[in-house]
Amino acid sequence: MSQSSIGTDRARVAIVFGSPSDAQTMSKAGATLERFGVPYEQVSLSAHRAPRTLADYVGQLRARGISVVIAGAGLAAALPGAVAALTALPVIGVPISGGALDGMDSMLAIAQMPPGVPVATVGLNNSTNAAILATQILALSDPDLSLRLAEFKDDFERNAAEGLAALAAETAGAGAGQ
DSSP, X not given: OEEEEESSSOOSEEXXXXXXXXXXXXXXXXXXXXXXXXXXXXXXXXXXXXXXXXXXXXXXXXXXXXXXXXXXXXXTOOHHHHHHHHOSSOEEEEEEOOTTXXXXXXXXXXXXXXXXXXXXXXXXXXXXXXXXXXXXXXXXXXXXXHHHHHHHHHHHHHHHHHHHHHHHHHHHHHHHTO
């Protein structure tokens, strides 16, 4: 098990991924949480190769102050479901591309969970959205985080509007020269 904590406060989100090869994809979740000032920890743990270690780790999450788990995996992608089976904390699954089916198998494995073992699933390799969703969950009981999230959404909307205006101006300028 390889683990690191990011931030000076006690971690509120656990980022778990099945293999060191998943670290690059999952690093975007960490960067997004840092943007919001959400302390997190990250660990590489395989549901297939280290099931007892995974169970021990997940069993201690709530006691350590973790409120949300982001779990990323490729191929058979058992990790998010295994984590969800071991805890009542919200689990957000990130399917990671790779293998013969280029991530379709991981997408289906994470999205097709049985009743009673939910995993919120984001798009393929989209650990950024997983971190935003984790932040939204935490913001339900954290007014300061809720304000930071609202500012992010406002900035996102403003940037989209500016981009559309620039595109419209560029398109109008191109049409005038014809």
